[in-house]
Amino acid sequence: MEKKDIDWGSLSFSYMPTDYRFVAHWKDGKWDEGELVSDSNVTINESAGVLQYAQTCFEGLKAYTTKNGDIVAFRPDLNAQRLKDSAERLRMPVVPEEMFLRALDMLVKANAAWVPPYGSGATLYVRPFLFGSGPVIGVKPAPEYEFRMFCTPVGPYFKGGVKPIKLLLSDFDRAAPHGTGHIKAGLNYAMSIYAGEYAHSKGFAENMYLDAGTRTYVEETGGANFLFVTKEGKLVTPQSDTILPSITRRSLMYVGEKLLGMEVEQRKVRFDEISEFAECGLCGTAAVISPVGSVTKNDGTEIAFASGMENMGPVLTKLRETLTGIQMGDVEAPEGWIRKIM
DSSP, rough: OOOSSOOOGGGOOOOOOOOOEEEEEEEETTOOEEEESOOOEEEEEOTTTOOOOOOOOEEEEEEEOTTTTEEEEEEEHHHHHHHHHHHHHHHHOOHHHHHHHHHHHHEEEEEEESSSTTTSSOEEEEEEEEOOSSSSSSOOOOSSSEEEEEEEOOOOOSSTTTTTTEEEOSSSSSSOTTTTTTSHHHHHHHHHHHHHHHHHHTOOOEEEOOOOOOOOOOOOOOOOEEEEOOOOOOOOEOTTTTTTOHHHHHHHHHIIIISOOOOOEEEEOOOOOGGOOOOOEETTTTTEEEEEEEOOOTTSSSEEEETTTTTOOOOHHHHHHHHHHHHHSOOOOTTEEEEEEE
């Protein structure tokens, strides 16, 4: 199949409309079958639940061209499960896993010409999302909902690819205890925009958020989980009820322990101990792993990691290479991790 005429290697992480997107509607207590449409615009009532009370959640996953030419997705069943968890917390109808996976297959097949070729460094980012489309004026769940899924070819999430980035220790809170930090709700990301723009204005790529209750423990950034590596090579990731359960993080922990023979640990990580780690990285669907070179407090105190600002540390490099190898078909995948679409 002929691919679109795109300079795949120069793509940024930004939206580029493709030919088709999937749309399904929930009304009178049930979903319709859904269909592919070519129109990228959404028309909803002015009093729609999503506009009035931010009743929306989303997912992010990628489709890849493997070494042998297949087009695959990485662990999409976990995205379907996480969307279910988010919908239930926000009192929205659950998108059945069968519909989610059917929509994914239909969407990617219809936009196959937009899937970047193997070795280009680019991927097809897929964005499923669910929102209240029916009108409400009182604070309550919307009467109707829309589930959509679109895709766009993307390059690396952070400029510079895997070059270490600088973080700012945020004075803002990302999520409240017993709140919605553990689901992928749009409102969580809206909360992080001001803090994110503040960090960017100071020359930082992202924020490091601490727990809102005690401001003692490391949580995550606005859109990625943390990974730390001890001087002895142990992989450590923060644990909290207000951290989004990243599919990439869970996969990297498995890769580290089961495939690379590393010692792994998920626990509370105090901010005052991060200087003791040799490596630090951010992990998520968009970035896979982005190395962190330093974290700076608002008083200007900088905490630098031993791995430095020039290259990703050796442990995170091996983890990243192994996981991307699985995604691209260069490394044998654990059973059930890869969904072949075409």
